[in-house]
Amino acid sequence: MSRLFKTFAAGTFLSLALSAAGPALALDESQKKEMGAFIREYLIQNPEVMIEVxxxxxxxQQAQRADQSTKAVATYKDEIFSSPTDVVLGNPEGDVTVVEFFDYNCGYCKRAMGDMDEILKKDTKVRFVLKEFPILGPDSMAAHKVANAVRLVAPDKYAEFHRELLVGQEHASEATAISVASDLGVDEAAIRKSMQEQPNDDIVRQAYQLANAIGITGTPTYVVGDEAVFGAVGLDQIEEKVGNVRSCGKASC
Known part of the structure; x- marks a missing residue:
């Protein structure tokens, strides 16, 4: 624990002590110094107190974040789970929906791809929504523009394109995204025309607005049932949330 932190902590405890004492107890400067010294010495002798604090x-903070995200999920339910511009994998009529906010250059998203594949392989009743959320710089933004064009021009190729761009490329950019799409037989001229005529600006703007409301600051972030699940938490936790939604209607029973 740094000296600055101890000093700050002592000052905080002193302020609380003085506040609790109220106007009935007016300490002079020497008494304040004495009390401050006592609190400081106590914290030095018992630093575990600050760990507890x-x-x-x-x-x-985690509880506040969870409360914020739960309220936002309820408020923006349609935009999160049923946006017509999102790609749906798995069972379109599934009984539980898992939404993933992702970025093509997110290393954790690349590693989490296996979790999505395993869920869709094992559970034929899951509806999996991909929410494009480019937050890792201009190359990510450009790659997602290409992805949106692939969605519009060749929707039957999107799932394969998504998998190859996310896990098959070291770095996603406009060039690598177009290369992947071209290798899958999608016409480059059609992609570029779609990018020009139907850009994904509104889609990305909505994703950012939803992320801000939910409290999302990184990728991947999932939304399952009534909860946001932050980070690459792994297959077991996602499956647990899906099971909870089925059994009690909420991500945490």
């Missing part, structure tokens, strides 16, 4: 703060 930090843990309590993190728990409170």
């Amino acid at each position: 930090q843990n309590a703060l993190e728990a409170k």
